[in-house]
Amino acid sequence: MRLEDDLTRTITDHVSTVTQPVPDLSDVLTRGRGMRRRRTSTALAAVAVLALGAAMTVRELSERVAPDPEQFAPVGRLDYSEGLRAFASPDADGEVSLGGRSFPVENMGYLDTDATATQYGLVFFDRAGQAHLLAQDGTDRTLAPVRSEQASSFRPSAKADARLPLIAFTQPTADGVTVRLQALDTGRTVDTLLLPCAGSDCADLRVDGVDRGLVFVRTSKGTLVWDSESRGERRWTLLGNGEFRVADVRNGRVLWADAPPTPAPTSPVVNWDFTQGQIDAQLSFDGRHVLYWSPTLNPTQPDGRAIRLSVKNAGWFTFDTDGSVLAATNGRHQRSRVFDCTLDTGGCEQIGSVSTESGDPMFIGNDM
Amino acid sequence: MRPADEADFEAFYASVWPRLFRLTYAISGDIGRAEDAVQSAMAKAFASWSRVRRADHPEAYVRRMAVNEALSVRRRAWWKAERVGHVPDVGVIGSEEQDVVDRAELWEALLRLPPRQRAVLVLRFYGDLSERRIAEVLGCSQGTVKSQASDALATLRRRYQAAADLVLGRDPS
Numbered sequence: 001m002r003l004e005d006d007l008t009r010t011i012t013d014h015v016s017t018v019t020q021p022v023p024d025l026s027d028v029l030t031r032g033r034g035m036r037r038r039r040t041s042t043a044l045a046a047v048a049v050l051a052l053g054a055a056m057t058v059r060e061l062s063e064r065v066a067p068d069p070e071q072f073a074p075v076g077r078l079d080y081s082e083g084l085r086a087f088a089s090p091d092a093d094g095e096v097s098l099g100g101r102s103f104p105v106e107n108m109g110y111l112d113t114d115a116t117a118t119q120y121g122l123v124f125f126d127r128a129g130q131a132h133l134l135a136q137d138g139t140d141r142t143l144a145p146v147r148s149e150q151a152s153s154f155r156p157s158a159k160a161d162a163r164l165p166l167i168a169f170t171q172p173t174a175d176g177v178t179v180r181l182q183a184l185d186t187g188r189t190v191d192t193l194l195l196p197c198a199g200s201d202c203a204d205l206r207v208d209g210v211d212r213g214l215v216f217v218r219t220s221k222g223t224l225v226w227d228s229e230s231r232g233e234r235r236w237t238l239l240g241n242g243e244f245r246v247a248d249v250r251n252g253r254v255l256w257a258d259a260p261p262t263p264a265p266t267s268p269v270v271n272w273d274f275t276q277g278q279i280d281a282q283l284s285f286d287g288r289h290v291l292y293w294s295p296t297l298n299p300t301q302p303d304g305r306a307i308r309l310s311v312k313n314a315g316w317f318t319f320d321t322d323g324s325v326l327a328a329t330n331g332r333h334q335r336s337r338v339f340d341c342t343l344d345t346g347g348c349e350q351i352g353s354v355s356t357e358s359g360d361p362m363f364i365g366n367d368m
Numbered sequence: 369m370r371p372a373d374e375a376d377f378e379a380f381y382a383s384v385w386p387r388l389f390r391l392t393y394a395i396s397g398d399i400g401r402a403e404d405a406v407q408s409a410m411a412k413a414f415a416s417w418s419r420v421r422r423a424d425h426p427e428a429y430v431r432r433m434a435v436n437e438a439l440s441v442r443r444r445a446w447w448k449a450e451r452v453g454h455v456p457d458v459g460v461i462g463s464e465e466q467d468v469v470d471r472a473e474l475w476e477a478l479l480r481l482p483p484r485q486r487a488v489l490v491l492r493f494y495g496d497l498s499e500r501r502i503a504e505v506l507g508c509s510q511g512t513v514k515s516q517a518s519d520a521l522a523t524l525r526r527r528y529q530a531a532a533d534l535v536l537g538r539d540p541s
Contacts, residue, residue, distance in 0.1 A: 011494040032414030359436035
């Protein structure tokens with residue numbers, strides 16, 4: 001029996017045998033009435049600021065992109081000077097914040113946590129698998145075209161170098177998957193290297209990291225490294241088998257999870273630093289601290305000191321493209337406040353808030 | 369709210385509650401958490417009933433809220449708990465019991481997946497929703513649904529197979 005069929009049967013069996021609690025309608029009615037009362041009082045208070053809000057809304061509406069996510073119309077100039085500051089509400093009628101501006105989520109559906117935040121803008125893939133860059137001038141640039149007959153079932157992935165203006169992403173070809181290393185400042189393709197594969201092996205292939213121009217790619221058989229600047233034969237070298245996973249790579253340090261790396265003596269990263277961590281942890285850009293669901297960043301070296309961010313009630317964190325930390329608070333009254341925190345001082349500045357009626361706040365372009 | 373509207377909501381509540389509970393239980397693996405998620409979603413639905421009842425599919429509207437409630441409740445604790453990657457210790461069994469044990473292993477493996485991956489699989493293989501509908505429920509792109517499903521199935525294959533191998537290795541028959 002296929003795993004998918006087994007899953008259906010297994011889940012159905014378990015939920016059909018569980019003892020169901022007695023539904024408590026009165027609890028729901030009481031809580032619902034309370035929400036309505038709070039909303040009414042909040043709405044009355046908001047009337048005072050409606051006049052100012054109306055003027056801003058008219059301007060924002062005039063700058064909306066087309067609702068079809070495949071039509072990447074210019075969105076107007078963005079400000080990436082302090083990082084992308086990209087975050088969004090999980091609500092269908094919520095907002096996306098990017099480069100100091102806000103847009104309705106419904107108009108920016110192509111930007112999500114699967115996109116990749118870079119210093120030069122958000123890199124995302126359209127339905128044909130083509131990589132696009134939403135640049136600071138608000139325009140969309142196709143990074144590399146893909147022939148449509150090869151893109152139908154392929155799932156691309158991308159990672160950006162924190163220091164160099166480089167992004168690596170996958171593209172399907174007739175013989176497997178090509179990993180393309182591209183300069184975001186010039187648009188020039190630095191190099192490409194084919195990874196031969198077929199069928200589901202190609203689908204499992206993911207770019208897990210880019211650092212100092214080296215590209216880390218996960219395949220079904222292990223994690224491979226490509227040094228685009230190495231002399232001699234252009235090739236992939238094995239960094240770890242099976243369960244080994246790269247969580248993050250920054251400044252010559254590999255944060256790994258599940259199983260230890262096994263680099264060959266000739267590997268381009270054999271002399272790099274390796275730190276064990278969780279698969280959803282992130283390294284600071286200098287590789288000295290680990291960010292993991294906490295305002296305290298632990299050092300990667302024994303003599304290092306932890307960094308404590310001055311933010312309360314934060315439950316979600318990620319690194320922004322300028323190396324600062326974005327933190328979002330646990331939503332009170334169905335809103336989450338978003339902060340930008342510097343590592344030097346640990347100080348945090350509120351940069352916005354998002355409604356969280358239907359879930360958690362999201363950091364666009366950063367999938368922890 | 370008019371009494372007639374409240375009566376509408378009560379009927380709606382009675383009809384969808386069991387389905388939502390089963391779905392959120394499958395996602396959370398915890399009766400209390402599933403109950404909390406459904407109750408919270410239904411309270412929000414009641415607070416906005418005039419809007420919810422006008423939706424094309426009110427149950428889908430509330431299902432989205434319930435699933436996201438189930439995913440957001442004590443999310444951080446889940447992330448810590450899910451790190452366990454061991455293969456469960458399974459006693460010696462006969463071949464006629466193999467199927468039951470396999471499904472118990474699969475359920476355990478499913479519960480150890482990251483919450484959103486688990487939600488994608490439950491919505492797909494239990495809820496029978498399309499990728500587009502799952503993306504709407506979870507508030508993400510179809511690409512994210514695809515990648516989450518792919519990663520989750522790959523993980524399940526590894527863990528489930530490892531558990532099955534262990535069982536077979538200990539089976540004296």
